Amino acid sequence: MTEDAGTPPGLRVVGGAGGTRARLDDLERCAAVLDVAAARLRELSGPSCRLGAAVTDASRWSPGTAPRATAAVHPLVVPGTGVAAAGDRAADAAARLRTVARGYASAEGSVLDLWRSGAAAGGYLLGRAGPVAWAGAGAAGGVAVGLALPRVLLLRSLRGLPGPWGAGAGVMLEAAGRLPGPAGWALRGPGLLPGPFSTRTGDLVVSAGAGFVLGAAPGHWLPGVRVPVPGGAAPGGLRNGAPLVGLPGLPGPSGPPGVPGLRPGAPARPLPVPWPLTVPHPRNGTVAPLPRPVPPPGEGLRLPSPSPGGPSGSPSGAPPSAVPGAARRLLGPLALLDGSGAHELVVTAQSPVPVGVADPPRDAVDLVASVQDTYPDPSDPAGTPPGSVDVLRYEAPDGQVSHVVVVPGTQSGALGGAVPNDMGSNMRLMAGVPDDVTEVLRRALDGIDAGPGEPILLVGHSQGGIAVVAAAADAAVRAGREVSVLTIGAPVQHVELPPDVEAVHLEITTDPVLATDGIGPRDRPNRVTIEVDPRRSDSPELRAAAQSWYRSHTVDTYALGLREAQDSGHPGVLAAVSHLESFLGPEGTTVTRQRFTGARVPAGTG
Amino acid sequence: MTGWTWQAGRALAELEGGLGEAAGALRAAARADWVSLAAEAYVAEVLAEARAIDALAARTVAARDAVLVHTRAADVAAAVGACR
Numbered sequence: 001m002t003e004d005a006g007t008p009p010g011l012r013v014v015g016g017a018g019g020t021r022a023r024l025d026d027l028e029r030c031a032a033v034l035d036v037a038a039a040r041l042r043e044l045s046g047p048s049c050r051l052g053a054a055v056t057d058a059s060r061w062s063p064g065t066a067p068r069a070t071a072a073v074h075p076l077v078v079p080g081t082g083v084a085a086a087g088d089r090a091a092d093a094a095a096r097l098r099t100v101a102r103g104y105a106s107a108e109g110s111v112l113d114l115w116r117s118g119a120a121a122g123g124y125l126l127g128r129a130g131p132v133a134w135a136g137a138g139a140a141g142g143v144a145v146g147l148a149l150p151r152v153l154l155l156r157s158l159r160g161l162p163g164p165w166g167a168g169a170g171v172m173l174e175a176a177g178r179l180p181g182p183a184g185w186a187l188r189g190p191g192l193l194p195g196p197f198s199t200r201t202g203d204l205v206v207s208a209g210a211g212f213v214l215g216a217a218p219g220h221w222l223p224g225v226r227v228p229v230p231g232g233a234a235p236g237g238l239r240n241g242a243p244l245v246g247l248p249g250l251p252g253p254s255g256p257p258g259v260p261g262l263r264p265g266a267p268a269r270p271l272p273v274p275w276p277l278t279v280p281h282p283r284n285g286t287v288a289p290l291p292r293p294v295p296p297p298g299e300g301l302r303l304p305s306p307s308p309g310g311p312s313g314s315p316s317g318a319p320p321s322a323v324p325g326a327a328r329r330l331l332g333p334l335a336l337l338d339g340s341g342a343h344e345l346v347v348t349a350q351s352p353v354p355v356g357v358a359d360p361p362r363d364a365v366d367l368v369a370s371v372q373d374t375y376p377d378p379s380d381p382a383g384t385p386p387g388s389v390d391v392l393r394y395e396a397p398d399g400q401v402s403h404v405v406v407v408p409g410t411q412s413g414a415l416g417g418a419v420p421n422d423m424g425s426n427m428r429l430m431a432g433v434p435d436d437v438t439e440v441l442r443r444a445l446d447g448i449d450a451g452p453g454e455p456i457l458l459v460g461h462s463q464g465g466i467a468v469v470a471a472a473a474d475a476a477v478r479a480g481r482e483v484s485v486l487t488i489g490a491p492v493q494h495v496e497l498p499p500d501v502e503a504v505h506l507e508i509t510t511d512p513v514l515a516t517d518g519i520g521p522r523d524r525p526n527r528v529t530i531e532v533d534p535r536r537s538d539s540p541e542l543r544a545a546a547q548s549w550y551r552s553h554t555v556d557t558y559a560l561g562l563r564e565a566q567d568s569g570h571p572g573v574l575a576a577v578s579h580l581e582s583f584l585g586p587e588g589t590t591v592t593r594q595r596f597t598g599a600r601v602p603a604g605t606g
Numbered sequence: 607m608t609g610w611t612w613q614a615g616r617a618l619a620e621l622e623g624g625l626g627e628a629a630g631a632l633r634a635a636a637r638a639d640w641v642s643l644a645a646e647a648y649v650a651e652v653l654a655e656a657r658a659i660d661a662l663a664a665r666t667v668a669a670r671d672a673v674l675v676h677t678r679a680a681d682v683a684a685a686v687g688a689c690r
Contacts, residue, residue: 040631051673060680062679065679090632
């Protein structure tokens with residue numbers, strides 16, 4: 001982590017070249033250099049022995065010069081001070097440096113892991129305790145909130161008193177607000193009530209909730225009924241909520257016996273498509289019906305499914321062997337829930353169109369803000385259709401070409417329907433099983449056919465961020481492509497990326513979506529997380545956004561957050577911004593945009 | 607001619623080159639970013655080791671004259687002895 005004295009309040013940069021993990025890599029490299037030096041010094045013990053032997057042998061023929069020569073070579077050949085001893089010392093230093101590196105690595109994040117394990121274990125034990133304990137805990141929690149709330153309100157309202165008393169109380173509470181833990185959380189910030197949870201608090205809530213759900217699995221608390229714990233997982237083994245869905249022992253595709261509708265081999269029932277959709281617009285919050293996303297006949301190019309018999313990677317066409325074993329157990333019930341087995345994904349591609357000089361994003365903040373263009377605007381039925389992915393092709397005056405692929409977030413709360421960017425895709429993405437958003441992205445990448453030496457930046461907001469990370473983590477997607485990633489408000493810290501994929505993650509600490517991966521920012525050399533706390537921002541817009549979970553998640557808030565982080569001049573942020581802007585080309589770069597739109601249609605009609 | 611001068615000269619050259627390489631490598635390692643990981647003590651140790659190797663290299667250079675005078679004298683004496 002690179003939070004130091006020069007970092008402005010509210011900004012935290014984790015990972016990247018300046019992160020602890022990268023420095024630990026340097027430490028390992030230093031140990032390796034020491035090992036090489038030690039080996040070289042040990043090799044030199046041969047010449048030093050030959051030198052000593054030559055001087056000794058020659059002494060028989062020239063005894064007069066022997067004492068001076070013997071004294072001169074003595075420090076080089078004697079044990080303890082000679083080159084062999086220097087080699088031993090270098091090897092010893094290398095071993096100790098490696099010990100230091102291991103110590104730092106194990107200490108990194110262990111405290112937070114301990115908190116998460118404790119929260120998960122507490123939740124699990126409460127879940128195991130049964131309904132009586134839940135009621136008791138609920139009552140105790142209610143009493144605690146009832147006792148604490150008036151006091152918090154009183155303390156926070158003291159600051160509003162006029163005159164010196166109010167000013168004095170404000171100063172005292174401001175100082176108290178720096179306290180760690182619940183006291184600082186309760187007393188900090190504007191307004192009468194504490195602001196939204198931070199993502200770090202959310203991490204613990206997710207861990208505790210996951211443990212509770214596991215412990216409260218049906219039957220655990222019924223007297224005389226013994227149901228094995230799924231996978232025999234011990235509470236201490238729970239690290240966060242996201243892997244919970246992949247735990248062994250969850251009901252398989254056939255579902256638990258005796259549950260209607262989940263019989264083995266029961267045909268999936270297609271769910272009705274909920275049209276017209278009404279979703280809040282991510283920018284202004286207005287609610288309006290969205291147009292049906294099936295494009296008119298003859299418009300654009302229809303991208304076929306890569307393999308016959310169903311779209312590869314699509315939920316309905318995914319080969320079972322391609323799905324992780326534990327997650328496969330989830331896939332069956334989920335397919336019944338969202339009806340994906342009865343749908344086929346159709347992706348249409350518009351022809352590339354030149355983008356006006358003023359329109360394409362030319363810097364990193366513009367790039368983040370431009371993600372909004374991939375969302376449907378309810379007030380513009382002729383605008384971006386739902387389920388769209390935009391590909392911007394930048395061609396510099398010197399012929400260098402780069403691509404920016406933009407994937408928006410969730411656009412439907414349904415568990416199935418025409419729009420692939422729905423809640424069902426969210427569940428699949430978090431479970432690590434094939435989903436339709438990533439499938440649209442895959443086909444868009446196939447459609448643009450980026451040549452070698454044409455780097456691709458995958459940009460995703462929220463669900464789109466999870467999809468771009470899932471795609472970048474897939475070796476088949478990366479094959480022959482140079483891929484980088486920018487995620488905006490996406491819970492992706494639990495997904496591993498290969499070291500050759502550079503990633504930038506933007507996070508607003510009051511964005512509740514980020515906590516759903518159950519893991520805070522991790523320090524990795526190839527991934528930089530820029531974390532902005534809007535409650536401590538100088539910008540009134542950001543401070544206002546901090547008061548709302550919804551506004552904390554919008555694209556506009558993230559664009560403001562990146563601008564503020566960039567203005568801080570933090571070297572980690574500037575390096576990340578420079579990497580992102582390297583895709584946007586220099587002055588004179590021409591830009592074309594191609595839009596790919598995915599829609600689910602009933603199987604057999606696509 | 608038994609070649610002690612050649613043997614000693616070659617061994618001295620190998621030692622000087624090898625010690626210079628090792629000391630340079632240690633100095634390069636000590637310039638890495640890990641210094642900021644509160645590991646200054648280790649950096650100091652690595653640099654001290656580099657200085658110790660430099661000292662060995664200096665002693666090697668200083669020994670060169672004495673060793674070569676000695677081995678040349680022995681080579682000449684051995685050659686004269688062989689002629690007799």
